[in-house]
Amino acid sequence: MTTDSITSWLPFLDRLADAAGEVILPHFRSAMTVENKEAAAFDPVTVADRAAEEAIRTLIGEAYPEHGILGEEYGDTSDGADSVWVIDPIDGTRAFISGLPVWGTLIGLMRGGRPAIGMMAQPFTGERFVGDGQSAFYAGPGGPRALKTRACGALDQATLFCTTPALFAADDRAAFDRVERAVRLSRYGVDCYAYCMVAAGQVDLVIEDQLKIFDIMPLIPVIEGAGGAVTSWTGGSAVEGGKVVASGDPRVHEAALKMLANS
Structure with a gap:
């Protein structure tokens, strides 16, 4: 230890x-x-x-x-x-x-x-x-x-959480919409619970914007400790907040990042 x-x-x-x-x-x-x-x-x-x-x-x-x-x-x-x-x-x-x-x-x-x-x-x-x-x-x-995240091989098998799509400006909303159309199920409005459900293996993906450091930093060790990942939309550090992606499976994480970048 x-x-x-x-x-x-x-x-x-x-x-x-x-x-x-x-x-x-x-x-x-x-x-x-x-x-x-x-x-x-x-x-x-x-x-x-x-x-x-x-x-x-x-x-x-x-x-x-x-x-x-x-x-x-x-x-x-x-x-x-x-x-x-x-x-x-x-x-x-x-x-x-x-x-x-x-x-x-x-x-x-x-x-x-x-x-x-x-x-x-x-x-x-x-x-x-x-x-x-x-x-x-x-x-x-x-x-x-x-706590352990669950395996999820592709976006069409994934459950996506977001506090509300109203968080996103026009271009970012279009990027989020691309991911939402690709996933199996999306749900809104559960704030920090969304990230904990990723860690618990109940959902696969969280995409958000306008986060501050105290909205996300305490959740990063929980998700990573359960086997998941938390990054910015560009794959960098999410500690300071802003645009954040959290996921339980690296395959879904990478697919979401590519779609958010429209690549």
Whole structure:
């Protein structure tokens, strides 16, 4: 086991997820004030988002004061640190305010700018998906188990997830549409759950745009640990977000990249 293995970090990750869940769950499916963070679009935030990030930041600061933190709600306090925690307290706030349990708390650790370990925790369903890039595991209803992506040899056998095609500008929407027409089944609207379902071997492909680092970085060690791949649309690093492709089988990944490039 390396220093950044699941075994070494899981107790602390569980503490962070427990603390976030305790402050989030009282607000789920309740009357709450929803604020909009953007004037030109609808980017919702709630007291639950902010309270969860505060809880996570407090525990990290107490245990690892030398570590940096990059979170969706309270920004970047990494200040050049080699070890940086990346937090999205509620990935899928739109689902959260709609009462749908397809949101999750994303917690990741980067070392030297590279993903080391990540977790998606869903306190309402009691599920956790965790990975270190070499292995990945699930805990929740039905009992713990290793996560493994499934084989899928071609796009016409694949299931594709996307939060919404409205993410894409005109040319990118045309590229996405090419892939969607080629796959067997497409589904929308499950945010971080889509990536976890790739890791769990339930679906084959996720294609998205406009992601930020805290939307994707914690999920990369989970998918890669389960045997999958996460890249940009051009095959480069997806750590910083933007246009992202995640898949469970390298054959489908390559086919999707070629079709997105219209090659």
